[in-house]
Amino acid sequence: MDPKDMKERMKLPRQIMSEQAPHERVRNFFEVPLGFTEEQAVIEAKRCIQCKNPLCVGGCPVNVDIPWFIRLIADGKFEEAARKLKETNALPAVCGRVCPQEDQCEKVCIVGKKGAPVSIGRLERFAADYERERGTVSIPEIPKTTGKKAAxxxxxxxxxxxxxxxxxxGHKVTVFEALHTxxxxxxxxxxEFRLPKKIVKAEVEYLKRMGVEIVVNAVVGKLETVDELLANGFDAVFVGTGAGLPVFMNIPGENLCGVYSANEYLTRLNLMRAYQFPEVDTPVLRAKKGRRHRRGQHGNGRGSHGAAPLS
Ligand SMILES: Cc1cc2nc3c(=O)[nH]c(=O)nc-3n(C[C@H](O)[C@H](O)[C@H](O)COP(=O)(O)OP(=O)(O)OC[C@H]3O[C@@H](n4cnc5c(N)ncnc54)[C@H](O)[C@@H]3O)c2cc1C
Ligand code: SF4
Known part of the structure; x- marks a missing residue:
């Protein structure tokens, strides 16, 4: 890049992504940030100076070719940018929203040494959303099968x-998931206001279209053990069961009805939609303090226990 062009790019302001106004977002559970417009994305992409030794790539856990996908956005080739991202990242719309970029790729972006770094995450989100919203998601060519099966x-x-x-x-893959989704x-x-379910669903659909089989309501260990999976035709097993088991503090009262671990509380609300109880099967107990606040003239209707309605 010629030095004059680089200087001009360095002068471009970091683009601000619009979001729901505070007075609106306190009344709904929709996503707060609204994403870049096409114009904003192109300007933001032009802030990238296309480093010969792009430190941002080293800062990305899945080694996305960041300068390349950003250059495609700068050239207005939005769908190509999404495809480039998906060469190494199967979940770009998710990562563009919830990856801690400020501690990873953006933390080491060279433009950030003298000002605000390039908004790599927001550009990732933009490209993935652009492709999905236009229904132009394409499936990469899958190589000839290796004949190997992974669970x-x-x-x-x-x-x-x-x-x-x-x-x-080219391997055959079956995912066993304990929950129903x-x-x-x-x-x-x-x-939902941070990561809408439809975004996750769309990226899971993409994996399915690539040939990944997903079996839900399947608790490995209860149905089949890992040894049994290996004995029953799988050549390899990857265990990615997360860290969902809560650690309790062993304090009096923590086993009382209505005291939830963080994960149980979140699962009831986010997955089982307990905020719609009794229309749905799963309840969530509400704190008395929350109710009092709701009836009063002050406060925002959310008790300090966080158990007031979320919609
Ligand atoms: C409230 C909250 C907010 C977060 N926000 C962010 C964020 O904004 N950005 C960020 O980068 N990270 C965030 N994290 C952390 C991030 O979500 C985790 O690092 C990530 O989900 C870990 O992925 P995982 O696949 O290892 O585990 P999980 O996401 O826990 O997935 C494990 C899966 O395995 C299934 N499972 C468990 N046991 C079995 C079994 N025996 N058989 C079959 N299936 C089984 C579970 O049902 C689950 O679906 C957040 C975490 C929490 C709790
Ligand atoms: S470090 Fe920053 S400026 Fe350099 S290629 Fe990566 S995103 Fe672009």
Whole structure:
């Protein structure tokens, strides 16, 4: 890149992604950030100076070719950018939203040495959303089958990522997920306003279209053990069961009805939609303090126990 062009790029301001206004977002559970427009994405992409030794790539756990996908956005080739991302990342719309980029790729971005780093995560989100919203998601060519079968235990981001990588190498992959829906913490932990379920669903669909088989309501260990999976035709097993088991503090009262571990509380609300009880089967007990606040004139209707309605 010629030095004059580089200087001009360094002068471009970091683009601000619009989001729901505070007075609106306190009344709903929809996603708060709204994403870049095409114009914003192109300007933001032009802030990348296309380093010869891109430190950002080293900062990315899945080694996305960051300058390449950003250059495609700068050239207006949004769908190509999404395809580039998916060469090494099966979940770009998820990662573009919830990856801690500020501690990874963006932390080491060279542009950040003198100002704000390039918004790599937001650009990733933009490209993945652009492709999905236009229904132009294409499936990469899958190599001839190797004849090998892999079982993946757990359909969280770890299991889904492994499944995507293995299927792209020509192996047959079956994911066994204990819950009724894949996604792990992405669906039962991270709330809708931060990561909408439809985004996770779309990326799971992409994996299925690539040939990943997903079996839900399948608790490995109860149905089949890992040894049995290996004895029954699988050549390898990846265990990605997460860290869902709560650690209790052993304090009096923690076993009382209505005291939840964080994961149970989140699962009831995010996955089982307990905020719609009794229309749905799963309840969540509400704190008295929360109710008092709701009836009062002050406060935002959410008790300090966080158990007031979420919709
Ligand atoms: C509330 C919350 C918010 C978070 N927010 C962020 C964020 O914004 N950004 C970020 O980077 N990280 C975030 N994290 C952390 C992130 O979600 C985890 O690091 C990530 O989900 C771990 O992925 P995993 O696939 O290893 O495990 P999990 O997501 O826990 O998935 C494991 C899966 O295995 C299944 N399973 C367990 N046992 C079995 C079995 N025996 N048989 C079959 N299936 C089984 C479970 O049902 C689950 O679906 C957050 C975590 C929480 C709890
Ligand atoms: S470090 Fe920053 S400027 Fe350099 S290639 Fe990566 S995103 Fe672009």
């Amino acid at each position: 993946v235990v757990g359909g969280g981001p770890a299991g889904l990522t492994v499944a995507g990588d293995l299927v792209k190498k 894949p996604g792990g913490v992405l669906v039962y932990g991270i709330p």
